[in-house]
Amino acid sequence: MVITKEQVLQALSHVEEPDLKKDLVTLNMIQDIHIDGNRLSFSVILTTPACPLKGLIENACRNAIGHFISKDIEVSVNMTSRVTTQKNTGVPGVKNIIAVASGKGGVGKSTVAANLALGLAKAGASVGLIDADIYGPSVPIMFGLEGERPKATQENGKTRIEPIEKYGIKLLSIGFFTDPNQPVPWRGPMVSTAVKQLFNDADWGELDYLVVDLPPGTGDVHITVTQTFPVTGAVIVTTPQNVALADAKKGIGMFMMNAINVPILGVVENMAYFTPAELPGNKYHIFGRDGGKKLAEQLDVPFLGEIPLVASISESGDAGMPVVLQENNAMTTAFMDMARLVAQQVSIYNARGVTDKNVVNN
Amino acid sequence: MVITKEQVLQALSHVEEPDLKKDLVTLNMIQDIHIDGNRLSFSVILTTPACPLKGLIENACRNAIGHFISKDIEVSVNMTSRVTTQKNTGVPGVKNIIAVASGKGGVGKSTVAANLALGLAKAGASVGLIDADIYGPSVPIMFGLEGERPKATQENGKTRIEPIEKYGIKLLSIGFFTDPNQPVPWRGPMVSTAVKQLFNDADWGELDYLVVDLPPGTGDVHITVTQTFPVTGAVIVTTPQNVALADAKKGIGMFMMNAINVPILGVVENMAYFTPAELPGNKYHIFGRDGGKKLAEQLDVPFLGEIPLVASISESGDAGMPVVLQENNAMTTAFMDMARLVAQQVSIYNARGVTDKNVVNN
Ligand SMILES: Nc1ncnc2c1ncn2[C@@H]1O[C@H](COP(=O)(O)OP(=O)(O)OP(=O)(O)O)[C@@H](O)[C@H]1O
Ligand SMILES: Nc1ncnc2c1ncn2[C@@H]1O[C@H](COP(=O)(O)OP(=O)(O)OP(=O)(O)O)[C@@H](O)[C@H]1O
Ligand SMILES: [Mg+2]
Ligand SMILES: [Mg+2]
Numbered sequence: 001m002v003i004t005k006e007q008v009l010q011a012l013s014h015v016e017e018p019d020l021k022k023d024l025v026t027l028n029m030i031q032d033i034h035i036d037g038n039r040l041s042f043s044v045i046l047t048t049p050a051c052p053l054k055g056l057i058e059n060a061c062r063n064a065i066g067h068f069i070s071k072d073i074e075v076s077v078n079m080t081s082r083v084t085t086q087k088n089t090g091v092p093g094v095k096n097i098i099a100v101a102s103g104k105g106g107v108g109k110s111t112v113a114a115n116l117a118l119g120l121a122k123a124g125a126s127v128g129l130i131d132a133d134i135y136g137p138s139v140p141i142m143f144g145l146e147g148e149r150p151k152a153t154q155e156n157g158k159t160r161i162e163p164i165e166k167y168g169i170k171l172l173s174i175g176f177f178t179d180p181n182q183p184v185p186w187r188g189p190m191v192s193t194a195v196k197q198l199f200n201d202a203d204w205g206e207l208d209y210l211v212v213d214l215p216p217g218t219g220d221v222h223i224t225v226t227q228t229f230p231v232t233g234a235v236i237v238t239t240p241q242n243v244a245l246a247d248a249k250k251g252i253g254m255f256m257m258n259a260i261n262v263p264i265l266g267v268v269e270n271m272a273y274f275t276p277a278e279l280p281g282n283k284y285h286i287f288g289r290d291g292g293k294k295l296a297e298q299l300d301v302p303f304l305g306e307i308p309l310v311a312s313i314s315e316s317g318d319a320g321m322p323v324v325l326q327e328n329n330a331m332t333t334a335f336m337d338m339a340r341l342v343a344q345q346v347s348i349y350n351a352r353g354v355t356d357k358n359v360v361n362n
Numbered sequence: 363m364v365i366t367k368e369q370v371l372q373a374l375s376h377v378e379e380p381d382l383k384k385d386l387v388t389l390n391m392i393q394d395i396h397i398d399g400n401r402l403s404f405s406v407i408l409t410t411p412a413c414p415l416k417g418l419i420e421n422a423c424r425n426a427i428g429h430f431i432s433k434d435i436e437v438s439v440n441m442t443s444r445v446t447t448q449k450n451t452g453v454p455g456v457k458n459i460i461a462v463a464s465g466k467g468g469v470g471k472s473t474v475a476a477n478l479a480l481g482l483a484k485a486g487a488s489v490g491l492i493d494a495d496i497y498g499p500s501v502p503i504m505f506g507l508e509g510e511r512p513k514a515t516q517e518n519g520k521t522r523i524e525p526i527e528k529y530g531i532k533l534l535s536i537g538f539f540t541d542p543n544q545p546v547p548w549r550g551p552m553v554s555t556a557v558k559q560l561f562n563d564a565d566w567g568e569l570d571y572l573v574v575d576l577p578p579g580t581g582d583v584h585i586t587v588t589q590t591f592p593v594t595g596a597v598i599v600t601t602p603q604n605v606a607l608a609d610a611k612k613g614i615g616m617f618m619m620n621a622i623n624v625p626i627l628g629v630v631e632n633m634a635y636f637t638p639a640e641l642p643g644n645k646y647h648i649f650g651r652d653g654g655k656k657l658a659e660q661l662d663v664p665f666l667g668e669i670p671l672v673a674s675i676s677e678s679g680d681a682g683m684p685v686v687l688q689e690n691n692a693m694t695t696a697f698m699d700m701a702r703l704v705a706q707q708v709s710i711y712n713a714r715g716v717t718d719k720n721v722v723n724n
Pocket of ligand 3: 109110111133136138213214215
């Protein structure tokens, strides 16, 4: 039996990318077709290595070849990815900027940002993380980097900062430049300048995702970041209480304002409930129930999952090794699922604003 | 037996105020001495109605009369108070400004501020509460005052704002002036102006304590409040984790800076542990153990107690009636104890900087 490239493309044009609502061929996602007798191999270029539909799409491809060409073909599918981008992020080499925000303090923004960045990296993406919380930077402690100072070099009279690499991602925190024992009683304009430098003066290299951990509120840092850099989307973290939801709504409202206009990638409900080891069947909703899920429904944005109150999350943050790095931990699964959902939303937003050609090479 | 005023004063001059380290007579705390045969009555003017040593001092007075004059005297002691002040707070009629702060977000500043204000009022003080968190005001929800708008009148071309009264205290929140569904994307200078108005343009009347709920961080609001108004002291709230302690240290560092110089009244450890109803003997230290206590020791400031993680605290905040208002709740006791310790510290600081004459009349 002789099969042709055209037949393969024809068959695969019946496979729809469920999120992007177009077929794989139209989306330019099929490449490297090799035919050798009845052996066929090709690559599927997903829009993110963290694609939650990877297995589904691979199966659909195999089925399409079997159904439209022949069941006797030995198919080898190479699932790979090339992260999409939509607009110039303003930071050279950076494809997508993901802001993690909440309005409310202490709901777990930094925890989500760190585990999201590491989760995306674990899935195979190249990732950076900016800790833009001037007054309460968390990255130095959460990554065991207290006292570290990034290298800074002069290049044509301009300062270049080298992000610190840890656990496979690139990091910068305002905390690397300030004395951890000293307060930073800065007014807004100084804060804005410092935050811009983290983006502009650093050698980020090529990044699929640059995750930004924002401080609580909707103040100077938020305005500066969203107005200076085209943020791809925002992940909103909330805990289930009314007081937190009220602030989360305001945070979302800020991103939706005309002057800012940053898509909401979804809502994460953190500290959803506590389960004591001795009572594995019990869920104690200390901070209320389903607040984040309801908020997501109400505002018609994706719900990115719930994370329970677990001592290991707090401990691992304090110990300098975020929980998603652990193997065989239920929290690792929860954060990996969340990371995949976020990457999926980024791909969907990128696809809305782009034609096939905008799929950028790595 | 005939006793004289002089004998009574002589006897009571042996009673030391344990905090202020001087005797009651020198401190001008004994007044209204009435002698009628062997019946003696007098008033002890404490420095705060929330004095945790009230019972102790009353006993010491009775013992002194018995010991130095006669056991046969029928003594009636009227324990009352006149809250002290030290410096002009910059807000007419307000004796003491107590800032509640943390550095870190979401550790329970607003919860502590609300329950502290109500606890002081429950003890008999006249109290005001300013919610200075522009981006995430909590007072409207915590006091069931969403949608309320304080009355504003014009007086000689100046705007006068009338604080809202609820549960016996006077309240103002920036949240009363903004749309709860809209974000407040204000930069620092606007925020500073708005906060100053809450102090200056409001009719606070006579207040023993004006509690200020500060936003997280050490930013514009903190600088404005501490530099514009002579804050009596700061209560630092923290949870037990390292990331929270690091920020709490910075918060404390800010108050201790020369340019700011606000005394630290003490540290409250919030969300210290969780105890499920089914396992009343178990304490789950979800966020770590004793962090706040250790911080207080390390920085040599008073430890104001630990508050466990309890659903009723979160629920009562969401329901518009802070938990200290409930009777027969273990959390009521915890917050009342905390309020007494705070009032005690204020009295101690006031006594250090003042002579007896500075005891101001109500
Ligand atoms: N699901 C969880 N279970 C247990 N602890 C958690 C959980 N999520 C976050 N924490 C802990 O709660 C604290 C607050 O979380 P985090 O610092 O991530 O919040 P944040 O929103 O970034 O706070 P801030 O507003 O101060 O920036 C941290 O000590 C963190 O380790
Ligand atoms: N001890 C506790 N047990 C249970 N819930 C608590 C406790 N303390 C605070 N909470 C709840 O946790 C949430 C955060 O508390 P709160 O709003 O007082 O913190 P905050 O430090 O003022 O936050 P922000 O930094 O956003 O101003 C609230 O929903 C509150 O009701
Ligand atoms: Mg944070
Ligand atoms: Mg608050």
